[in-house]
Amino acid sequence: MSELAPYGIHWFRRDLRVAGNPALQWNWRQHQGRVLGVFAFDKTFLSRPDFSVNRFAFFLETLKGLRDELRAIGSDLLVLDVGPQQAYEQLFAALDQRQIPRPQAISFNRDYEPFARKRDGLMSEWLPKTYGVTVHTERDHVLIEPEELTRDDEPGALYQVYSPFAKRWFERLKTEHVQQRIRSQRAAITYLDQPLEQHASLFQFTWSKLFGGNCPPVDHLDEYLTRNAKSITVPIPPTGSRVALQRLREFRQRSLADYKEQRDFPDRDATSQLSMYFKNGSITPAMVLAELQLGPLDFKHKDGPTHFIKEIAWREFYYHVLYHRPEVEHSAFLERYRDLIWENREDWFEAWKQGLTGFPIVDAGMRQLRTTGWMHNRVRMIVASFLTKDLLIDWKWGERWFMEQLLDGDLACNNGGWQWAASTGCDPQPYFRIFNPWLQSAKFDPQGNYIRTYVPELRELDAKAIHEPYAHGYTGDYPEPLVDHSVQRGKALALYRTER
Numbered sequence: 001m002s003e004l005a006p007y008g009i010h011w012f013r014r015d016l017r018v019a020g021n022p023a024l025q026w027n028w029r030q031h032q033g034r035v036l037g038v039f040a041f042d043k044t045f046l047s048r049p050d051f052s053v054n055r056f057a058f059f060l061e062t063l064k065g066l067r068d069e070l071r072a073i074g075s076d077l078l079v080l081d082v083g084p085q086q087a088y089e090q091l092f093a094a095l096d097q098r099q100i101p102r103p104q105a106i107s108f109n110r111d112y113e114p115f116a117r118k119r120d121g122l123m124s125e126w127l128p129k130t131y132g133v134t135v136h137t138e139r140d141h142v143l144i145e146p147e148e149l150t151r152d153d154e155p156g157a158l159y160q161v162y163s164p165f166a167k168r169w170f171e172r173l174k175t176e177h178v179q180q181r182i183r184s185q186r187a188a189i190t191y192l193d194q195p196l197e198q199h200a201s202l203f204q205f206t207w208s209k210l211f212g213g214n215c216p217p218v219d220h221l222d223e224y225l226t227r228n229a230k231s232i233t234v235p236i237p238p239t240g241s242r243v244a245l246q247r248l249r250e251f252r253q254r255s256l257a258d259y260k261e262q263r264d265f266p267d268r269d270a271t272s273q274l275s276m277y278f279k280n281g282s283i284t285p286a287m288v289l290a291e292l293q294l295g296p297l298d299f300k301h302k303d304g305p306t307h308f309i310k311e312i313a314w315r316e317f318y319y320h321v322l323y324h325r326p327e328v329e330h331s332a333f334l335e336r337y338r339d340l341i342w343e344n345r346e347d348w349f350e351a352w353k354q355g356l357t358g359f360p361i362v363d364a365g366m367r368q369l370r371t372t373g374w375m376h377n378r379v380r381m382i383v384a385s386f387l388t389k390d391l392l393i394d395w396k397w398g399e400r401w402f403m404e405q406l407l408d409g410d411l412a413c414n415n416g417g418w419q420w421a422a423s424t425g426c427d428p429q430p431y432f433r434i435f436n437p438w439l440q441s442a443k444f445d446p447q448g449n450y451i452r453t454y455v456p457e458l459r460e461l462d463a464k465a466i467h468e469p470y471a472h473g474y475t476g477d478y479p480e481p482l483v484d485h486s487v488q489r490g491k492a493l494a495l496y497r498t499e500r
């Protein structure tokens with residue numbers, strides 16, 4: 001075997017950034033910058049029934065940006081078109097064959113989805129046993145991990161209600177331990193603000209140096225980008241940590257102070273639109289807190305910044321739920337609602353998907369989703385409630401459609417949001433509190449501007465008529481309401497009552 005200084009591999013998964021990446025930093029310190037990146041496309045992931053071409057495009061673009069950045073700072077990323085086990089088998093076989101030493105360690109950041117936990121558990125045993133490499137993992141995409149925050153009265157158990165969870169979460173936020181996690185991200189922000197050229201020799205190793213011209217394994221990223229580009233149906237927003245940081249700064253300037261009052265109005269640019277960047281790890285809650293430097297926060301505070309952080313705590317809450325109760329991926333959190341008898345009319349489902357239900361606020365939301373890959377949170381709540389409690393269609397159908405369409409589609413948050421709206425989940429909306437789509441529309445889109453943006457058929461209607469056109473003598477092409485809300489409300493109540 002040739003003489004080679006020890007080096008490490010960082011296995012990227014949903015932590016697609018260099019700045020403040022904890023496991024990558026560990027590896028960098030251990031090997032004085034001699035770290036190489038690997039990404040392995042899991043076939044299981046690509047063939048998931050809720051796979052989204054558009055989200056995959058956003059993901060691939062982020063991955064490409066990461067590869068470019070790593071190359072600019074003295075490292076490299078190798079994207080392999082096989083699952084991780086096969087990827088490492090191929091890689092180690094190629095190294096062994098050429099008598100090149102294996103890496104000393106493989107690092108990755110922890111993930112909490114059931115599939116990922118199983119995969120990571122297997123890999124953490126298999127890699128050291130088979131190849132003698134050390135595996136090192138770190139916390140990254142949540143601020144507080146599921147095992148770090150469990151019930152005071154029942155250690156190890158999940159808080160099933162958001163408020164007590166969030167109160168504890170805010171208490172933990174104040175601890176030195178968690179503050180340190182946030183402070184450590186200040187350096188990440190500084191790094192992002194500096195030109196890349198300043199970091200040109202941050203890393204000291206590349207795949208071609210390792211293989212010394214001996215045909216390193218082929219990178220498949222460009223092939224994926226070309227193949228996937230053909231099927232994209234929405235504009236793909238710019239990607240990466242710098243874009244995410246910029247979005248955060250613009251949001252702070254524009255809307256943070258009024259976030260609590262404005263966030264529910266879909267025609268106002270009042271939320272951060274960071275969700276898709278959280279999903280890929282371009283930004284993390286710790287980075288957000290490091291950048292905003294909000295000072296001491298308390299769950300009881302009612303200001304805009306605290307409210308924004310409370311939303312991030314909702315995200316963490318859903319991750320904790322998924323971790324402690326992985327069965328929610330496939331069934332209702334509340335056992336008594338697992339066998340609800342939904343009507344599941346395919347034609348109604350199709351009308352909902354296409355934004356042709358005759359309920360303008362619902363149709364605007366569904367069209368926003370189809371044309372942009374994103375939907376405002378208030379409208380997500382309205383359309384989810386409408387699907388389950390007006391159309392009496394299984395929430396799992398809606399959950400799947402969202403995952404197929406959303407650029408920010410995320411198992412924990414999407415499942416949590418759907419089960420909340422369908423009243424089947426952890427800390428759900430009570431089943432008898434059913435959104436009235438007409439009232440929601442008038443309350444949260446008072447001028448009808450949101451509807452006008454996505455439902456051009458109604459553009460000419462005034463602020464009153466636009467919410468319920470047929471009640472105001474409308475005679476155009478826009479469809480009549482698919483159902484009578486009050487009749488469907490009664491049916492929904494009966495449906496839930498039979499299962500109690």
Ligand SMILES: Cc1cc2nc3c(=O)[nH]c(=O)nc-3n(C[C@H](O)[C@H](O)[C@H](O)COP(=O)(O)OP(=O)(O)OC[C@H]3O[C@@H](n4cnc5c(N)ncnc54)[C@H](O)[C@@H]3O)c2cc1C
Pocket residue numbers: 263271272273274275276278308311312313314315316318375376377378380381384402406408409410411413414415417418421
């Ligand atoms: C039916 C339904 C499905 C949803 N599916 C997803 C999904 O697949 N992926 C996803 O990231 N979010 C989902 N959400 C939550 C929420 O709608 C989005 O996170 C939010 O709209 C993203 O916009 P933003 O980044 O501007 O949010 P902001 O208002 O700026 O909030 C900041 C961050 O807090 C988190 N957050 C905000 N609201 C929620 C919430 N209700 N639950 C959990 N986290 C929240 C997000 O990470 C968000 O980026 C869903 C909500 C519902 C009701």
